[in-house]
Amino acid sequence: MTIVTHERDAAAAPADWTAVCAVTDLETERGRAALLGETQVALFLTHAGRVHAVQNLDPYSGAHVISRGIVGTRGEVPTVASPMYKQVFDLRTGVCLETNGKEPRALRVWPAAVADGIVYLREEQR
Amino acid sequence: MSSTGPTPPHVVVVGAGMVAHRFVESLLSRTDDAWRVTVIGEEPRHPYDRVGLTSFFAGASAEDLELDASPLADERVRFQRGTTVTRIDRDRAEVVTDRGERIGYDRLVLATGSYAARLAVDGYDHDGCFVYRTLDDVEALERFVERRSAELGRRLTGTVIGGGLLGLEAAGALQGLDVDCTVIQSSDRLMSAQLDLPAGDALRRLIEQRGIGVRTSALTTRLDADRSGRVIGLEFRDGSWERTDVVVFTVGVRPRDELARAAGLTVDARGGVAIDAGCDTSDPRILAIGEVASFGGQCVGLVAPGYAMAEVAAARLLGLEASFGGFDVSTKLKLSGVDVASFGDAFAETPGALDVVYADPVAGVYKKLVLSDDAKTLLGGILVGDASAYGSLRPLVGGALGGDPVAYLMPREGVAAPTGELPDEALVCSCNSVTAGGIRSAVHDEGCSDVKAIKACTKAGAACGSCVGMITKLLGSELAKTGAALSNSLCEHFAMSRRQLFDAVRVSGLSTFSAVIDRFGTGRGCDICKPVLASILSTLTGRHVLDGENATLQDTNDHVMANMQKDGSYSVVPRIAGGEITPEGLLVIGQVAQDFGLYTKITGGQRIDMFGARLEQLPDIWKRLVDAGFESGHAYGKSLRTVKSCVGSTWCRYGVQDAVGMAVQLELRYRGLRSPHKIKLGVSGCARECAEARGKDVGVIATEAGWNMYVGGNGGFTPRHAVLLAEGLDDAGLLQAIDRFLMYYVFTADRLQRTAPWFEDLEGGIDELRRVILDDSLGICADLDAAMARHVENYEDEWKATLDDPEKLRRFASFVNAPTTPDPSLAYTAERGQARPATAEDRDAGVLIAGTTLEVRR
Ligand code: SRM
Ligand SMILES: Cc1cc2nc3c(=O)[nH]c(=O)nc-3n(C[C@H](O)[C@H](O)[C@H](O)COP(=O)(O)OP(=O)(O)OC[C@H]3O[C@@H](n4cnc5c(N)ncnc54)[C@H](O)[C@@H]3O)c2cc1C
Ligand code: SF4
Ligand code: FES
Numbered sequence: 002m003t004i005v006t007h008e009r010d011a012a013a014a015p016a017d018w019t020a021v022c023a024v025t026d027l028e029t030e031r032g033r034a035a036l037l038g039e040t041q042v043a044l045f046l047t048h049a050g051r052v053h054a055v056q057n058l059d060p061y062s063g064a065h066v067i068s069r070g071i072v073g074t075r076g077e078v079p080t081v082a083s084p085m086y087k088q089v090f091d092l093r094t095g096v097c098l099e100t101n102g103k104e105p106r107a108l109r110v111w112p113a114a115v116a117d118g119i120v121y122l123r124e125e126q127r
Numbered sequence: 128m129s130s131t132g133p134t135p136p137h138v139v140v141v142g143a144g145m146v147a148h149r150f151v152e153s154l155l156s157r158t159d160d161a162w163r164v165t166v167i168g169e170e171p172r173h174p175y176d177r178v179g180l181t182s183f184f185a186g187a188s189a190e191d192l193e194l195d196a197s198p199l200a201d202e203r204v205r206f207q208r209g210t211t212v213t214r215i216d217r218d219r220a221e222v223v224t225d226r227g228e229r230i231g232y233d234r235l236v237l238a239t240g241s242y243a244a245r246l247a248v249d250g251y252d253h254d255g256c257f258v259y260r261t262l263d264d265v266e267a268l269e270r271f272v273e274r275r276s277a278e279l280g281r282r283l284t285g286t287v288i289g290g291g292l293l294g295l296e297a298a299g300a301l302q303g304l305d306v307d308c309t310v311i312q313s314s315d316r317l318m319s320a321q322l323d324l325p326a327g328d329a330l331r332r333l334i335e336q337r338g339i340g341v342r343t344s345a346l347t348t349r350l351d352a353d354r355s356g357r358v359i360g361l362e363f364r365d366g367s368w369e370r371t372d373v374v375v376f377t378v379g380v381r382p383r384d385e386l387a388r389a390a391g392l393t394v395d396a397r398g399g400v401a402i403d404a405g406c407d408t409s410d411p412r413i414l415a416i417g418e419v420a421s422f423g424g425q426c427v428g429l430v431a432p433g434y435a436m437a438e439v440a441a442a443r444l445l446g447l448e449a450s451f452g453g454f455d456v457s458t459k460l461k462l463s464g465v466d467v468a469s470f471g472d473a474f475a476e477t478p479g480a481l482d483v484v485y486a487d488p489v490a491g492v493y494k495k496l497v498l499s500d501d502a503k504t505l506l507g508g509i510l511v512g513d514a515s516a517y518g519s520l521r522p523l524v525g526g527a528l529g530g531d532p533v534a535y536l537m538p539r540e541g542v543a544a545p546t547g548e549l550p551d552e553a554l555v556c557s558c559n560s561v562t563a564g565g566i567r568s569a570v571h572d573e574g575c576s577d578v579k580a581i582k583a584c585t586k587a588g589a590a591c592g593s594c595v596g597m598i599t600k601l602l603g604s605e606l607a608k609t610g611a612a613l614s615n616s617l618c619e620h621f622a623m624s625r626r627q628l629f630d631a632v633r634v635s636g637l638s639t640f641s642a643v644i645d646r647f648g649t650g651r652g653c654d655i656c657k658p659v660l661a662s663i664l665s666t667l668t669g670r671h672v673l674d675g676e677n678a679t680l681q682d683t684n685d686h687v688m689a690n691m692q693k694d695g696s697y698s699v700v701p702r703i704a705g706g707e708i709t710p711e712g713l714l715v716i717g718q719v720a721q722d723f724g725l726y727t728k729i730t731g732g733q734r735i736d737m738f739g740a741r742l743e744q745l746p747d748i749w750k751r752l753v754d755a756g757f758e759s760g761h762a763y764g765k766s767l768r769t770v771k772s773c774v775g776s777t778w779c780r781y782g783v784q785d786a787v788g789m790a791v792q793l794e795l796r797y798r799g800l801r802s803p804h805k806i807k808l809g810v811s812g813c814a815r816e817c818a819e820a821r822g823k824d825v826g827v828i829a830t831e832a833g834w835n836m837y838v839g840g841n842g843g844f845t846p847r848h849a850v851l852l853a854e855g856l857d858d859a860g861l862l863q864a865i866d867r868f869l870m871y872y873v874f875t876a877d878r879l880q881r882t883a884p885w886f887e888d889l890e891g892g893i894d895e896l897r898r899v900i901l902d903d904s905l906g907i908c909a910d911l912d913a914a915m916a917r918h919v920e921n922y923e924d925e926w927k928a929t930l931d932d933p934e935k936l937r938r939f940a941s942f943v944n945a946p947t948t949p950d951p952s953l954a955y956t957a958e959r960g961q962a963r964p965a966t967a968e969d970r971d972a973g974v975l976i977a978g979t980t981l982e983v984r985r
Binding site: 021022026027028029030031033034035036039041044047048058062063064065066069070071072073074075076079080082084085087089 | 658695942
């Protein structure tokens, strides 16, 4: 499930999207948690200027902490490492790239877009 | 003169040294014509490798040193050894020998080399005083040492006068003969012709480490002898006198231009037969090459320019175009275990020249590159302690460096200097004029597959040998065409160890993550390299953990300055220095814990931990604590944790010193010090050791005589007792020793390496550590002291600084779109009168408590 979203998409169909915060509320290479209804989302702004949204729940520890992990890269892939047990996830797809010997578990991802300085997320049919 | 006359032309060569040998070889290999060559040499030997003379002491025989026999065995050559030319009769075009023979020439080549000079002081020719130039010299030296030490029945003490390249080689040779030896240098540093002062100092330390004494700014005024005429001592200008049993002069060389002078040839004011770029002297029938020749007012005592002249002379005698391009005065010291090289414009004399310097006094390394004013062209450099880059740098002199200068200066296991891309025309072996292209073709066209084959095939590496490293490298990349992976890489983003990265950051002066990774790494980092860089930048720049880009490098604990617990909440540990706390302090902590509903526990580090704080509560909690005078306890950092104490002499009936006072002092001094791993100290008031100080990175135990200091202890996974470093220290001495120990560790340890394993890896163990810290054997103590002074000076409580900065406080919002809403997933249950995280079963059973003020029934 790779969703590549461009800013155009948000402008084209603003109705499906939920505004979450201003891009300026985010910090490059440091995550922030957001509430999407009851659900906790971890938002990241990469060095390349892209916004990514993945679940804040760390599937390995059960704590909602993914937004507090260290952001980086593996090859070309933007990543976040869970601050709890250091599993590493692909921010674009949520796939776990480093399981540290555990079963692979992926993070849910949300399409994210930026329009007029506002970060939008789209609820996906799962 | 044409090579095809009716009678074959006759060349007479005076001198049979290395350059003469090369000349004959070059001449004869370039032509099959019937030349006649007469070589007259004073030494009663076949020409030999003077550059390799010192290997005589390592067991090489006179035969081993002989140069290739074939040129002089050519039927066109007549070689007269043991014969001295005493006069040139230019009118009759003849030379006269000491045997009275007259030999006519069509062309005369002077290759008479140099004399080794002696110091013009009284007693310079006592028995036991030597020069270091010929095989005869070294044979005589060896015989003398053997005889004299047998006579005296003890090890000899030797003195080398002259601290240049040759002097250091001679000192190494004396040491090889079991002589305790000291090098005397009149100027302020060793190798003053090639090295600047800091490089000379670095070299001095390396030489001293090898057990060779060094005395600089020392002028010898007299040599004394015993009644038998053997040297016994020397006197210096300052009036001091040293005993010595053997003396070697290495105070320079003088060109042997006496024949030319007497024959009225133009001789340079500073000595040496003046030649032009064609190696012609003022008499068109006479050429001069090698050390005796003065070109542009300069004689140079190196073999490479001599060889170049030999080639020019040979080519021109055959009517070919050739000219001498000037001197390359690059040099590398051939003293095993001591790496020193100097090349090009080492003193940055070119107008506008810039230099980039890398100094690692810990490792005894000093390196300098001299660049053109636009920093693009390499002009020269100095390498001391690690000259591994010499081979790759020297060919680049005068050309584009084609890479980051710092990359060439890093430690040898560090960033691979971008040498693989040497252009074909780059000169790899300057002794024998072999280019990178020449070596490539030897590999591909001639099938050479090892250095020996390349030496045989191209002569590269067959003279001074300093290019062998470069040849090996080129060979390897040509053969394999694969880049070998570097094993000590931190992670995929940095191909270097923490220590190397530390050095890279220190030398480059970079202060942000982006700048460092752009220059020394790839990508955007990860959870391994980012915290490492955060720690390094903290030591080197002393800025706040959350300043600018620093914030993105921190592990979550450092990022929010608290310890993450299993449910994503945090624990809060205020500093309780030395474990000493007032009742008022206890009340504040109790009140805060109660108001925020936090679980409290006394830690294993003698302080109080409050658990269950939510991200958005941290600033409020800390506001209360800071207002009451508490500060961060750094329970989260790779930094100083605690200094554990016992109650000591203040109360304890056995205590002999104020353990608590010292523990508090130490904790306040080192608080906030970021390091490769956490650091813990302990102070006990007597040998009963109630503070378990010997389980700490630094343990201090009081005695009647003062403090005993132990280092490298560890609890945890692999317990280890700390080892005694020093005894009976006073307070100031203790602080200084701990300052140095900790900084030495911070500068050099690997990522997540505590002091115990670091100490285990330290070469030379506790004795070496003592020398470094207490005797300043590496000359780094001033640096370590300064770094610690900077730390102490710059310390600020990072929680207080955060509370004062609204920008930093933004990151404590629980949700970006609901900043004060608690994490809805947190749930607690009561146990033994306090809250603890709810388990899945607790949640199912619904026995949950929550909220910032929670009621706990007793
Ligand atoms: C809180 C505390 C336990 C307690 O409730 O008493 C504790 C808690 C943790 N210790 Fe510890 N250690 C605590 C005292 C100790 C001690 C005792 C001491 O300091 O005298 C030791 C053994 C002494 C030593 O370090 O040599 C100790 C040896 C370790 C080790 C093993 C280190 C080693 O070298 O092998 C780890 C693991 C590590 O650091 O990699 C560790 C790691 C941890 C971590 C960071 C584990 C983790 O990743 O969550 C815990 C987090 C601290 C927190 O959340 O606040 N803790 N830990 C103690 C805090 C002391 C303080 O006031 O700061
Ligand atoms: C220990 C040592 C280490 C060195 N290491 C290096 C190094 O690492 N790199 C480097 O580049 N250089 C080094 N050198 C210097 C190098 O050896 C000389 O630059 C080189 O040998 C000069 O060669 P040459 O043929 O010009 O002179 P020489 O080698 O001195 O040869 C001249 C010869 O001419 C003979 N001669 C002189 N006058 C007469 C006469 N009237 N009649 C007959 N014969 C005569 C002499 O006896 C001598 O044999 C070193 C020198 C020494 C001593
Ligand atoms: S170590 Fe000595 S001084 Fe300290 S408490 Fe124990 S017995 Fe007393
Ligand atoms: S540079 Fe001296 S042998 Fe190659």
